[in-house]
Amino acid sequence: MGTKIRQENPDACISCNICLTACPVAKASRLYRGPKLNGPALTRMRKLVDDDDAVVKYCSNCKNCDRVCPSGTSISAFNMKARYEYFKHHEHDPADLILSNNENMGKLMTSIPFVSATCANLGMKVAGKIGVLGKMGLGNEAPLPSYATMNFATRFKLYKQPSCTTKVLFFPGCYVNYNAPDVGMALVEILNRNNIEVIVDKRLSCCGSPILSTGYLDKVEKHAVSNVKVLAEYAKQGIDIVTTCTTCSLFLKQEYEELFNIKEVEDYKDHVWDTSEYLMMRNAKGMLVKSFGTIKKNVAYHTACHLKVQGFGRPSLDLLKFVPGVEVEDLQAGCCGLSGVYGYKKETAPIGRVIGTTLREKLTASEADVGLSECNICRLQMENGTGKKAIHPLMLLRDSYRKRADG
Structure with a gap:
């Protein structure tokens, strides 16, 4: 690492x-x-x-x-x-305030399970159609992510884990917490099958990516200082930290140190892993449970920019080689163009759409049943007008484990 x-x-x-x-x-x-x-x-x-x-x-x-x-x-x-x-010398537009606050918006929109998120998602669709979002500085080149009917924190509390000697801390990030809790629950199920217990610490907050992209560097620093303190606590206990989002792992390991010169990042960064990377590390030690069932599916994989920059390869593709029946096509399509909040701002959304053209065209032309990427935002761009669904690689891995268990 x-x-x-x-x-x-x-x-x-x-x-x-x-x-x-x-x-x-x-x-x-x-x-x-x-x-x-x-x-x-x-x-x-x-x-x-x-x-x-x-x-x-x-x-x-x-x-x-x-x-x-x-x-x-x-x-x-x-x-x-x-x-x-x-x-510091220019006003933010309303879009900056909305897009930088996904965590706070998520807490509000999922506060009442099955009710608040349903109303919020419907409201966003209506606001988009009548032009309200455009007046607030939001573009219409890509659909906004919807909120989950029950957030990850609530689902995690309701889930009964086995007690395991090996434990890891999961950094879910705001997107998994409020938009894609299924990905977080897939991680928990997969790690449990590998005799690993998952810890979630409510003191952790958004990594800061959407806040940074909208220019609120001072607010990102507050998130960084708070998160670094918590992560260092676990690393000192010898507990590894896993993420499902390549942007989150990049922020935790690199961005905090680059932007704010926080030296304490050194105390834990070698304990931060992408989940697929973590599982492949365990495989190298002969500790990966390989009770995988056959999944007959053709998938088209997109490599996220924030995965490439970390330089640890593409461990999800290595993992999927263990799953019988999965055929993977490597799209090699460059940047998706959404880049966090970039593809949602009216000012930059048209540029993001141009950047993402290659990815969308390649996925549309592909014979794959579904798109695949670790990046939450990349998956949204993959679904944007292609008529195909995009999922996290862990969802395939979880389904394979379940299929073998069901016989």
């Missing part, structure tokens, strides 16, 4: 332009001048003069620039810090 060492000095950038060739936004729109100029170059300039350029809003924070940078410059972090500085 471990992440690439990042350079916090803008002068580490050697102006080679490789980041420009890797940037999906720069390829899709001339409105954005590219990661290097918007990041390290203007960071140096801002030390001398005030820069008041709205172009800082066009970075999607996909981090492909960081992934290819030969000098390890934290290009995306410079971009995000520049966005924060811009909004």
Whole structure:
């Protein structure tokens, strides 16, 4: 494990332009001048003069620039810090407030199981059709995620786990908590079958990704400080931390340290795992339970940008090789374009749609029954107009375990 060492000095950038060739936004729109100029170059300039350029809003924070940078410059972090500085002198639109508050909105929308979420989802559909969302700065290029009728925290409390010697802490994040609790429950069931007990700590909050994307860097720092303290507690006890979201794991291991220089991240980051990565690690030690039943399904896999940048391969594909009957097509489609909240803002949604064209076209043309990706937002883009459903790889793994158990 471990992440690439990042350079916090803008002068580490050697102006080679490789980041420009890797940037999906720069390829899709001339409105954005590219990661290097918007990041390290203007960071140096801002030390001398005030820069008041709205172009800082066009970075999607996909981090492909960081992934290819030969000098390890934290290009995306410079971009995000520049966005924060811009909004110190400019007002946020209502869309920023809505999109940055998925956790608080989720708590409200799932507060009454089966009632509040149903009303909220219907309300969003009506608001979209009559143009209210557009007036608030939200685009219509992709459907907004719906809220679950019962959130993950409630479902987890109702679930009876076996007592196991090995325990892990699950970081669900706001999306699994309020939009996709099925993914979280699949993780619990899979780990239980592998003789692992799952812990959920209510002190953990959203990793901060949607908040960062909308320019509220100071609010992200509060989440970071709080989460780091909790995660370090578990790591000191030798308890590993698992996630189902590649963006969450990236934030916990890398973004907090890059953005805020929080040294305590070092205390736990080697204990943070993507769930598939964690299971493959156990497989290498001969500890993976392989009682998999046959699943006759063709799936089309999309590699999320925030998975690529972490550099630990594609463990979900390795895991699925153990499942009889599953045929996997690798879409190799680049960035999905939604990039967290990027594809939902009226200003950037058209760019996000252009970026995601390759993914949608490839999935539409594929003979696969269903799309597959670890990233919550990538799955939404995969479903956007393709007529196909997209699921987390863990859902297939859970179904395979169940099929074998049912005989």
